[in-house]
Amino acid sequence: VDLQGMAPIDGVHQLRADITKESTAEAIIEYFEGQKAQLVVSDGAPDSTGMHDFDVYMQGELLLSALSISTFILETGGSLVAKIYRADNTSRLYLQLQRFFKDVCVFKPSASRNSSIEAFVVARQFCLPEGHTPCNLTTEWHKHPETWLVRTTGREPKPVVHVPFVAYKGDLDADRTYDLDEDYVYTEAVQKPLTAAYQDVKQKLGSTNVKYDPIIVIHDEELTKEWREEHKEPADD
Template sequence: MAKNTSGRGQRELKVKVKTARGRKLSSTRWLQRQLNDPYVKRAQAEGYRGRAAYKILELDDKYQFLVPGARVVDLGCAPGGWCQVAVKRINALGEKPGKSIGRVIGVDLQDVEPIPGADLHRLDFLSDDADIKVKDWIGGAADVVMSDMAAASSGHKQTDHLRIIALCEAAAYFAFDVLEEGGTFVAKVLAGGAEGDLQKLLKQKFTKVANVKPPASRSDSSEKFVVATGFRG
């Protein structure tokens, strides 16, 4: 009988990772999940710096805020996957003839490897003059402020939830200072019960506020994303 060489009807083999001496069981599970994650494999194949790139891709597919000519600020941009997506979609490299050319500014507490088409800076966005610097770099107000930031994990679920909500609120206030009227704010949050004040704040400042869990977000993760459009100025 001839062998099936087309790959059709065949099950993709799952990679198993043996627990090595000195490696925690949780680390082994994480490594095994990474090795079997289709988004990780896709990111490697398509040149993105991490699976998180597909979260912003899927959010933009739905809400279409990364348009050619847009000026985008990415807070906590390391390792750079969101910037990579933005560069392509806003035409930062001018690769789409006849379309406006956008601008991407990425800021982070650490240095980030250069990304063609993105202007990357080491900056604490919580510093007093951060908004002034960003507007100077981008040449005015921004059309989009986005954040995939997460506070360092404490191992305590409720504490981590409160930390990331506080971080998201800080990012929102930064967005209020740099966004153009009609602009968009996108940020990661963790479900956990403390989002009410953040939602109330955003609804005062934007015409529409949506809470979304894109397909690229792992089903066992409590993360979701808030997409606020139509900044009132």
């Protein structure tokens, strides 16, 4: 599932959709003929802005969105593996994951660059809290940050959260930055983006003076259609 276009992969069913929408969860369950998934994997990451705090926040929002759709499509006892940026407030994400999964840990695989703050949260034994109705957790959390955990689980939040961190066995420290080896050779991406989010911006920059004419880019297809009708703009070919 992705908002952007994807190159076809043998044996993989692709769905271009928004994971924050309930209709996407319904489409996934329909594809599984009414059955729920045993595993949800999310490798989503925001386009980096270079502003560390903002990038970490956006990654947290993506993780919450992955957790949200998991509450719709994951069977009891299922697992979630998702990318996470380890930062100052990451414990709040751990706490939310622990409300839905009995076992939560963070894993740093060898394929992840050592200088990157990314890791992968592995949450197992999914169990929907009694009385909780699947919903968009990102909006629920922002509307009721102090009472959300109590209302959804009936339990007070823990003052301290302990989550195991498992690193790939090696001589490098996942919390340090190292220089590249002198013989390092750059490797091209196996598959470059087909419909990158920044393509519209690049096209508009060629004919727009951003100092006087702001650029508006909308990635939601429904909102894009409404905006074009309102401003009488032609649709893309």
